[in-house]
Amino acid sequence: MGRLGALRYLKQRKEKALQKIRKEEQENCEFYCFLQYEFFRAWTDLKAYANGKGIRIIGDIPLYAALDSADVWAEREEFLLDQEGRPTVVAGCPPDAFSDDGQKWGNPIYDWERMEKEGFSWWRRRMDAAGRLFDIIRLDHFIGFARYYSIPAENENGRNGKWNKGPGRKLTEAIEETLGKNRVIAEDLGVLVPAVKKLLKKTGWLGMRVLLFAFDGNPHNEHLPYNYESQNEVVYTGTHDNETVAGYFAQKTQKELEFAYRYLEIHERRQIPDALIREAYRSSADIVIISLQDLLGLSNEARMNFPSTIGKNWRFLNRFPWRIIIVPIMRSLYILFMMEMGTGSEI
Incomplete structure (x- = not known):
């Protein structure tokens, strides 16, 4: 049997072909089994540590x-x-x-x-x-x-x-x-027909809202927080597939920004990232997710992912010191959240 014929049988998972490749590539198979074992061991330890700190993945x-x-x-x-x-x-x-x-x-x-x-x-x-x-x-x-x-x-x-x-x-x-219950977020972005909305409501799963999509001038836009129909939502400033907030609004004209300014009660473009984060925390959504890039107000140079492309994706590395810059920002957000909840600001 020629090599092409052997590959064809392997593609079709013929038992003899599988036995043959397991024998010929035994060392490689065992090596990749070992890699998977090590990954799952390390991941289990990491997840247990995160869960122990109150972090869910x-x-x-x-x-x-x-x-x-x-x-x-x-x-x-x-x-x-x-x-x-x-x-x-x-x-x-x-x-x-x-x-x-x-x-x-x-x-x-x-x-x-x-x-x-x-x-x-x-x-x-x-x-x-x-x-x-x-x-x-x-x-x-x-x-x-x-x-x-x-x-x-x-x-x-x-x-x-x-x-x-x-x-x-x-x-x-x-x-x-x-x-089990309460473990699913449904990515329901896009044009939603009644059947999709009906199904999501039946599941009780969390839907998604993205603030970057909210400011097209339409007061009925479903991503505007005052249009959220329930708490059963996860609100993002932007997802991994989007531009950063600062990068997205940097390309907008003054006319396009007017609606955002009025809604967010601000007057300058540079205020938008912080204003959007505040708006997310003030919304009725059960969960708020903010990217580190938006937390730091970074431009599109820090963008995470470009859909439908391969290459320079998922390569963002944080170079800001956590204790000096990031922890104080997160502390202020926590205080804001507690104030919005009416539970005080002590931490």
Whole structure:
């Protein structure tokens, strides 16, 4: 058998091919098993230390799995693939105001019908593993739980796809049974159809609000704190995918800034980062999340991530001394929070 034939059998997880590669690559396999063991040991110790200090860790779980992931390779029957392991349809989104062609993400679509018949066992195992790593889990692209967009795999872009009904409440119930209550943040950003809002309300999970999105001049914008419908929200100044607050507003014209100035009761651009942080703490949201970059008022040079790109992402390093600069800032925020709660300011 030639090398290409051997790789084909390995791709298809033929038992003889798996036995052969395990024997030939035994040392490598054991090395990577050791690395995983060391990672999980170190992570468990770190998490225990953080939890002991009253810190809970939030982990991010994408809706879809990558085509070249271990998940798809090891459990092909859970995805809509052909006999060669190639996707028949892939995930994406239709054309919109930001893209005439839509987006073709390329992730294989789950075989939701099969998963439901199996009681969503794959998802239960996935969430159980995530639940051991993290205290709270943010489910990315929650919209896809209610409805998802599929594109024929041979298409070049997001055109000519179609909307499909998602797994809905049956899947969210399986997740709740696995994780327990109060451990999920639903990333519900984007255009929300009634089905998405209805599903989120049924789950009782926390939704997301992002203050960077709030100041488009529309008084009914759902990201403006006075429009929050319940406490069941997590409010961010901006997420890891956004510009920093200072960087975002540095590019706005005076006319575009007028609404923000009026709402925040400030008069200068440089006041916006602190004003947004105060507004987040004054909101009715249950949880407030502020990036260190926004806490320090840093520009876009400190931006964390550029979506749809690879390279210089997640490389921000804090070089400010914690005790001299950051701790006093956090102390003042704590005092502000306690004053807003009416419980005094002693710490």
